[in-house]
Amino acid sequence: MVIAAANPIRPGGAEPRASAAAAELSGRMRSSLLPLGPPVSRDRIIASFPKWYTPDACLQLKEHFHGQVHAACQRRSTGTVGLSLSKVVVVGDLYVGKTSLIHRFCKNVFDCNYKATIGVDFEIERFEIAGIPYSLQIWDTAGQEKFKCIASAYYRGAQAIITAFDLTDVQTLEHTRQWLEDALRENEPGSCFIFLVGTKKDLLSRAACEQAEVEAVHLAKEMQAEYWSVSAKTGENVKAFFSRVAALAFEQSVLQHLERRSGSQPQVGDGDLIHMEGSPSENQESKRPSGPGCC
Numbered sequence: 001m002v003i004a005a006a007n008p009i010r011p012g013g014a015e016p017r018a019s020a021a022a023a024e025l026s027g028r029m030r031s032s033l034l035p036l037g038p039p040v041s042r043d044r045i046i047a048s049f050p051k052w053y054t055p056d057a058c059l060q061l062k063e064h065f066h067g068q069v070h071a072a073c074q075r076r077s078t079g080t081v082g083l084s085l086s087k088v089v090v091v092g093d094l095y096v097g098k099t100s101l102i103h104r105f106c107k108n109v110f111d112c113n114y115k116a117t118i119g120v121d122f123e124i125e126r127f128e129i130a131g132i133p134y135s136l137q138i139w140d141t142a143g144q145e146k147f148k149c150i151a152s153a154y155y156r157g158a159q160a161i162i163t164a165f166d167l168t169d170v171q172t173l174e175h176t177r178q179w180l181e182d183a184l185r186e187n188e189p190g191s192c193f194i195f196l197v198g199t200k201k202d203l204l205s206r207a208a209c210e211q212a213e214v215e216a217v218h219l220a221k222e223m224q225a226e227y228w229s230v231s232a233k234t235g236e237n238v239k240a241f242f243s244r245v246a247a248l249a250f251e252q253s254v255l256q257h258l259e260r261r262s263g264s265q266p267q268v269g270d271g272d273l274i275h276m277e278g279s280p281s282e283n284q285e286s287k288r289p290s291g292p293g294c295c
């Protein structure tokens with residue numbers, strides 16, 4: 001049985017957090033100028049490029065958005081990037097904590113009871129990155145062998161593949177090669193960002209964690225993956241990790257859009273705003289067609 005819950009898009013996914021009311025309000029005001037419905041919550045707003053976990057195994061060692069991406073975001077000329085969903089697929093052995101990781105990020109909950117995922121499930125998380133709305137569709141797959149053929153049908157079209165293993169169980173790390181190979185087989189070579197994520201960090205002492213990370217970082221380099229250690233139980237590194245996934249995927253989507261556009265004549269309705277010299281972006285936003293039927 002395939003479970004693919006048609007989850008509605010929640011504003012910001014997790015419960016709203018009201019740590020700084022004024023900043024929240026200003027974030028909401030900015031977000032509400034953007035086209036994709038309700039505002040995202042403050043902790044889904046990414047203004048600067050999120051940092052890697054370790055420079056020893058990271059996909060990009062840089063601290064800022066690509067210059068062209070930054071300029072395109074400022075001009076609001078990112079095409080349909082703000083309207084599309086980027087697919088992220090999470091794979092790995094049963095019981096490593098894939099569902100827990102996703103639920104911690106999307107719902108801010110943790111359940112210590114194990115409920116095996118049957119087939120697949122997904123969550124949609126909305127962000128605002130460099131002022132542009134952006135959404136990730138995060139696919140949770142079953143680690144149990146008997147559901148593997150169902151889950152693998154959903155690997156196609158992934159922009160990011162997250163291979164998860166349990167930091168306390170070295171066998172699950174060894175199996176990540178196979179999970180990655182299976183997921184990559186369904187995708188175009190070189191088209192996916194790859195992440196290797198060690199889960200259940202809270203169960204290890206600092207020294208034990210560092211020891212486990214040596215092997216994991218080594219494997220991540222081999223896989224050309226970015227490495228992260230996280231805990232769904234405490235929430236450690238969970239938000240930082242998904243922010244990094246979102247920013248990398250977003251930047252790639254914008255760059256692809258710019259590349260496509262430079263190779264073709266501008267099309268009517270390619271999603272870009274008309275840039276009016278000297279006008280603030282808010283004014284440009286107010287000229288954006290507001291809904292179906294508007295020309």
Ligand SMILES: Nc1nc2c(ncn2[C@@H]2O[C@H](COP(=O)(O)OP(=O)(O)OP(=O)(O)O)[C@@H](O)[C@H]2O)c(=O)[nH]1
Nearest residue numbers: 094095096097098099100112114117143200232233
């Ligand atoms: N201590 C601790 N336990 C965790 C953590 N993450 C998950 N668990 C526990 O590990 C068990 C398995 O977690 P799941 O998230 O269901 O694992 P899964 O990878 O989705 O498993 P399948 O759906 O069968 O593939 C559950 O009992 C969780 O409570 C964590 O960060 N710390």
Ligand SMILES: [Mg+2]
Nearest residue numbers: 098099116117
């Ligand atoms: Mg699961």
